[in-house]
Each structure stands twice: as structure tokens, then as C-alpha cells.
Amino acid sequence: MEDDQAASKTLHRTGTVWTASAHIITAVMGSGVLSLAWAVAQLGWILGPAAILLFSLLTNYTLHVACKRCRDPDTGQRSSTYMDAVRSTLGESRARLCGWVQYLNHFGLCIGYTIISATSMMAIKRSDCFHKSGSKNPCHMHNYPYMIAFGIAEIIFSQILDFHQLGWLFIVAAVMSVTYSTIVLGLGFAQVAENGKIMGSLTGISIVTVSPTQKVWKTFSALGDIAFAYSYSLVIIEIQDTIRSPSEFKTMKKASLISVTVATLFYMLCGCMGYAAFGDSTPGNLLTGFGLYNPSWLLDIANVATVILLVGAYQVYCQPLFAFIEKQAAERYPDWEFVTEEMEIPIPGFHPYNLNLFRLVWRTLFVITTTTISILLPYFNHVVGLFLAVGFWPLTIYFPVQMYIKRKKILKRSIKWFCLQVLSISCFIITIATAAGSIVGIFVDLKSY
Template sequence: MVEAGDPGVELDEDGLPKRTGTWLSASAHIITVVIGSGVLSLGWAIAQLGWIAGPAALLVFAFIIWFTSMLLVECNKSPDPITGKRNYCYMDVIKANLGGVKVKVCGIAQYVVLVAATIGYTVTAGISMVTVGNTSCLHRYGHDAGCHRSNTPYMIIFGCIELILSQIPNFHQLSFLSTLAAIMSFAYSFIAVALSITKVAEGGNHVETSLGGVRVGIDVTLEEKVWQLLVALGNIAFAYGFSIVLDTIKSGPSKIKEMKKATSVAISVTTIFYVLCGVTGYAAFGNKISGNLLTGFELDRLFWLANVANVCVVVHLIGAYQILAQPVFQFVEKKCAEKWPESGFIKATYQIPIPMSGNYDVNLFRVVWRSIYVIIASLVAIILPFFNDLLGLIGAAVFWPLTVFLPVEMYIKHKKIPRFSFTCFCYEALSLFCLIITLVAAAASVRGLIVSVKGS
């Protein structure tokens, strides 16, 4: 923590440490945040939509997110884009520009998404872990050895790891996990693309693809086609979901321009990568592609590389889980401390000596609450271990409220656009269109989860 009075420290106009970021560093940070496990579902999403609608959907989502990101950047400093006060997170921007009930809407949406994502990460990690086990068994004992196992024990193992890591009291002590998670996400994403390209280049697999994706009456029924198409839109929304990097650019008259440039570059690079990953995945496996791209290489000669990628997925998700769960932990702990300030159970800490590591501060409430959270998240994941439907639901939940509705509403108010003007109508029409996409994708994902639970 740097205080405003500390000598030798450069400060910004708000008295806090000076920002030194450039458009290049900011764009690199955004790309790191965006590329994650959602990329593994894009081949399946392309298969549901086909060669034309699939890449087109990726481009449309990219454009919408780019456009609303530009609006958000304009509202980043308030009340004036050049001299306004500094905002540190998305919630600060909402509070500064909108206030009132929309701040609560933002908060609820953010925490719901964080909780849902930790459940989704548990499912994804379990799939990757069981894939490594199945693949190793198949190549050791043969294809008739009955190697396909349940995901449940692996999700329990993942939950136990998170149970331990969740007891780290300070979020900033997890910075190493964030860095490691970013490295792992790039690693498995590039490996997935490389494996798909290799499979296509080898030929001989005779996969079937089509302009319209999976074929009605051959691969799926008409009803299944419609529902899976909508789930695919939710999966694409999940892949593009990210928190805009706010106020990392150094101050100056060109700051807004630099942040727009950083966001544009990041979204362009990510979109190229996503289209490449989705298209190569669909080309490699065709209409029979699995929901998670990395589960399709069990019988390939490069299975060991796929195993490396799946291990990278698990390591990435171990860190990513904590990055998402820690704000939830701290929010509940803060609210409970404010409500029961005299409670010894909530406030008291005890020191436990750890050899060669000093003393570890234990708070009983923190231990109990965080343990309950991880256990419940793991149980829900075990009950709903359905990768694409779960990602579709999370993507739909975050897309409209956080990515479209709030930035649009902020920009209209920030620029004082008349409510019944043509410009306002266009912005609201975009928001309504995205709301419809969100609702139908969410409905399809919920329906898919229900059908999957009944059939399991």
C-alpha cells in the first residue's frame, strides 16, 4: 500500500500510484483474461451452426462486444472522460454513471456468474482429469479394456484441492496462481489448435461436415437441432465473456484513445484465434465432434500431447477457480463482519505455527464458510456434469446484463442522449436483440441440463 505522502512515489491526479500501462500492455492483459476453457467448446458450437453461421456468429459476438466495450471505455472516468475521478472496477463505473438499483443488478449478476463459473470449472477440470486417465488406460491396456470412468472421483479430487487453496486469507497472495493460470490457458489453447490442424493434415479420418452443421434426420432431430443451436450461442457468449481492464493506461489526453486501441487489438486477436480454433476443431472431427475438443484425441498417435493439454487445463482451472471464488469469499466475510461485529466466531483469529513458514492465521468462520462453499459447488458440479449446457447457461447469464445492457445504459446517460431519439432507439434495439439471445440461449441450456439429468 502506497500512501499519498510517501516521498519518491509518482502519483496520478487522484493521489494514487501512477499508472504506467500502454495500449500494448493493456491489450496483452485483456487477451490473457479472455482466452480460457470456453475456447474448447467452439468446435462443437461451429458444428451446431455450420460452416457459414458458425464463423459468422463468432464475428457478430465479437462486434457486439467490441462496440459495447467502446461505450464502456467512454464511461470509464466520470463525470468527465479526461478529468474525472479514477474507477478501479466495473462496479465503480456503474456506481459513478448509473447508481441506484442498477448497481445492485450489476453486483447480483457478477456474483451469480462467479459462483456459476466455479461450478463450471469443477465440471471442466473433472472432464480433463478423467480424459487423461482414460487415454492412458486405453493406450496401456488396449481399446477393449473398459477404461471409461466416472468424472465424479476426479471432481472430488479437484474440490479437495480447492478446499485447501480457499483457506489462503489474502487474495493478493494468489498472484502466482493468476500468472500460472494465464500461461496454462495459452498452452492448452495452442495445443488444441495444433492437434486439430495435424488431424486435418493427416487426412484419412473421413469426417462429415456441412454448410448447415449437424444434419436433421441424420445426426439429430429437428427439435434437438434447434435447442443445440441455441446452446451453441450461449457457448460462444461464454468464450467471449471477460472483464474489461479499467484504468491501466497511463494518464493523459490520449488515455481514452489508447484504451480503445488496446480493446480493439485484443478483441481482434482473440476473434482470429477463436475462429481458427472453432474451424479447425470442426474440420478435424466434423458433426461428431465432442463438446470439449480435448476429449477427442484419446485414440490419436499424439494422445500424449492431448494429455499435456488436459493437464494444463486442470492447472489453469485450479488457479482460475480461486481468482473467481475469492471475491465471493471476501464479500460474504465482509458483510458478516459488519452485521455481527461482536461475534468471536466471525472475528477471532488463531495462530498456528507451520514449520519453516512462520505462523498461519486461522479464522474459524473463514474455514467453515469457505469449506461449505467449495463442498456445495462440488456437489452441484457432480449433479450437473454437463459441459456445453453449463457453459451455455453461464455465457447467457453474463452476456446481456454485464456485456450489453449496463454499458449501453451508462453511455446513454453519460452522453445525455435523449430517450426518444433515433440514436437512443438504435442502442436500445441492440440491447433488446441481445436480451432475446440471452433468454433463448439460457432456456435452451436449462432444458439441456434437465434432459441430461433425466437421462443420466
């Protein structure tokens, strides 16, 4: 406990229910809501909403279990990262596996957020071009400059030291997520009213529109998109580590319930309303479905909100990876000044900025790498779906379940043990299926590209 108190003084943990909720909403309601209407369109009116609700309940339960394990029951020591929590319960080998999966997903999400932010920025520019030309100019353009612009912004924000200094950004991003979700929902209502009917069917996109094989792959990919929408398991312990002691678990439990409830409400409304508005023609990014027509100003606001949100969401997922690499470097090269030396840079009117050359170079190279890959693979739905499909089962299901079994000392072959294993195996099958669907989607995209 003394170590925990010392760490708290060093890190200045001041998080509350509301700051933790802002972190979670920024992580959960990233760009995932924009693809949910497409996912519901593949699954239909029965399976689509049911899948959203099921993943919501499943994620909330397993992450509740994971957060409860953030303190070692024997020493009382607090885990600062997901890897630490796994290490203290399941050992070093599984902690390393957890780290590889977790940080690969962080990397993939940063690529996905770069792609979708560029799409939103380009939509604003195209809308302006379209209206200035009086609908005569098709306004074709490349998304590369917008990805580069997003990358430059992330290089700047990435120099902020860690989670504990980014609370203001996450609060702004959380407000933006609610803003664009509300606009999308309103536009969906307006589109349904204009159509004069509710589009869609009970079983989703029909095999008249796509082949039976495509229907299967699109169904798997849709499940992956819904799993992606609840992907904040990657940073759940890191978010909890921002909360002041000693009631961090109770605070996190309340914050998780608030944020997941808000997210699920918007997911259900936006996903269903988008499908009701466009039916089988529902686009992968719902904002693009409303075209470049009026009210263009409202769509511009939604796209601006999306970009601001994704600036924050990018930081939610890259900061834990930054911290891990920098900690490893400091432990391996403790005498190398390039890695360890902090130089104070005075900033008039503000606290001095601590400049570390390794941090500056490594974080800048990371953002450049994600931006370059985004330019080479501009397929938001399937690329991000693949990364999240790979990470969903181990991070959201397997490790929390195994930690729960170990800490609670649940006997093998007991009814409770059997039920937990069935849950884990079922989600593993879903993960394999969604990964396969995403891979097929990427190959189809590559052909057209």
C-alpha cells in the same frame, strides 16, 4: 482523488498491461475454446465464424464503455467492482440487480470449471489405462474423485487474500491457455490431413442427423457457448482495479485489445479447425474427439494445461464473490471477532499469513458447495451455457449501454439512443433463446443420466 490514493496504498495496485492481459486471457480463454468447435458445427461455415467475430466486436465495444465508466466524473472516485460502477451511475436498485446476476454467474462458472477440469483429469487417467491394457480395457471410471481433487486444490488457493496477490497464478494460467489451444489447433490440422478433406457444411449439422426441433435448440445453445467464450464482463472492473493509477483506463483498453484479439484468433482457428476435422460428429469438448490414441502424450499435456488454466480461472471468478461477501459481513458485524480478527501465522522464509476464521470457513464452504453441485450435474456445456446466457445480456450489454447513455446524456429518441436500444433488445432476444436451448439440453441430459 485522495480516497483513491489511500486505497491504492492499501491495495498495492501494481498491475500493468501484461498482468491485466493475463487476467483477461485467463478469464476469456477458460474452457470456452473447447466447446467452440461444437458451436460452429451447429451453426455451419457461414454463421459459426460470423458469430464468433460478432460477439468479439460486441463484447470489446461494450466493455470498453464499461471500463471508461470506472471513475465517477463528478468526484473522480474509482470504482473497485462492477456493482460500484453501476451504483455510481444508475443508482442503488440497479446495482443490487447487477450484483445478483453477476455473482450468480460467478457461482455457475465455478461449477462449470469443476466439471470440465474433472473431465480433463479423467481423460489423462483413461489414456494411461487404455495404453497399459493394450487397448483391451474400456477403462470406464467415475469423475467424482477428480472433482473432489480439484475442489481440494481450490480450497487451498481460495485462502489467498484477493486478486492483487494472485497475479503469478493468472500469468501461469494464461500461458497454459495458449498452450492447450495451440495443441488443439495442431491436432485439428493433423486430423484434417488424415481425413484428406474438410468436413462440415455451410449450414451446420443437418436435419438428417437431428430433427428440425433439435436443430433449433442446438443452434440456440451454440450461440450461448459463443457468448460464454466472451464472458469476462463479469470481472472486467475488478481486473481494472488491479492496475496502477492514474492511467488505468488507457492500460485496460490496451490490455483488453491484446487479450481479446489473441482469444478471438485462437477461437476462430480452433473452432473452425475442430469442425473441419470432425464435421457433424464434433464433440462438446474438442479434446475428447481425438480419442485415446497416439499421440497420447500430447493430449495429456493439453489436458494438464487445461486443468492448470481452470485452477486459475476458478479464482478469477470466485475472488470477487469472496470479497463481496466478506465486505458485507464486516459491515454488518464489525464487533464480531470471528469476522474481523486477523491472526498472523508465521511462515518460514515468507511473509506471515493473515488468517481470518470467517474467511477460512466461508471460502471452504463455497468450494465444497460448487464441488457437490458439479458431482450432481455433470453436464458442462448446457449447465454453464444456462448460467452465462442469463448473465450475458445484463452484464455485457444492458448495464454498459445504460451507463453510457446516462454519462453521455444521450437524448431519448435520438438516432444514437435508438441504435443503442436496438442493440440491447437484439442481444436480449439472443439471451432468451440461448437460455431456452440450454434448458432443453439439460432435460435431455437428465434423461440419459
